[in-house]
Amino acid sequence: MMQGEIKEGRGGLYTVRDAQGQEYVLRAKRRFRVDGMTPLPGDRVRFTPRPGEEHGWLEEILPRSSLCLRPPVANIEMMVIVMAPKPIPDWLLVDKLLIMAGLQHIKPLLAVNKSDLDGGACAEAARATYIATGMQVLSVSARTGQGLEALRQAMKGFFCCLAGQSGVGKSALLSRLLGVELVSGAISHRISRGRQTTRHTTLLYENGLKVLDTPGFSLLDLPPDLEPEALPGLYPEFAPYQAGCYFQPCLHNREPGCRVIDAEQAGELDPARMARYRELLQQVTTTWRNRYG
Ligand SMILES: Nc1nc2c(ncn2[C@@H]2O[C@H](COP(=O)(O)OP(=O)(O)OP(=O)(O)O)[C@@H](O)[C@H]2O)c(=O)[nH]1
């Protein structure tokens, strides 16, 4: 049996690459579906090649170091969240992606693309919002090349995926970073294919980078088994304050003696992100009650 990594999966066929860069087309054995374990791009697998035949067999998925369902990728070490002044930024989606990365111990990075359109104003706003989280925020432009060297340096050595809304320029950024041609939104058949340009997640190795280009999305549900008490721990900017809260654990919602609320009132925490935190806390609490209440 051989070992490799899934580059992409389409219609039940998986393209797997071995350590030498050789690619194989494989079909998954039915037992994966029975186990409820769907092979994902990024998965390390064991397989039996069938040279000269239509396809070989994917035999086993090796243990995953991380798992994301949106975008659906395995073993990612860094999530490059991409946003832009256009389409209109979905800050709640960025917050949720940051939470998902935190849950899977994936290093997040925020790349604010299309900075050529607004002189970097959106990137400035993002930096102000997320600076206290410790996440690196980069102002970039796939069009002008601004910030791309810094982005490349940050991504180097990590298995990355690009995640974010459709149309923010994930594929455009990767085309520039990797020096490969990827289908990007300006192409005319975009309309006939609907809103998304990238239809399949693909693993790319080029220029010392290893990265997954994924289709854009705007809907993202937090895991239904996420406990309300676990949510504040996924906001790194609360860490300096929460040990001082009167109640332990504290949800930093309306509790008396809450140091996070004090910090918020002192202007040390971003008000819009705090409002979104409470919105998510409400959602998570409702989901939890419906499930276990
Ligand atoms: N002005 C400007 N336009 C850009 C930039 N980067 C990408 N675009 C344009 O934005 C549109 C969308 O780019 P894509 O790369 O297809 O976006 P995507 O995030 O991959 O979208 P999906 O594949 O649908 O998720 C295209 O028309 C690009 O030409 C940029 O830095 N500046």
Ligand SMILES: [Mg+2]
């Ligand atoms: Mg794309």
Ligand SMILES: [Zn+2]
């Ligand atoms: Zn508190």
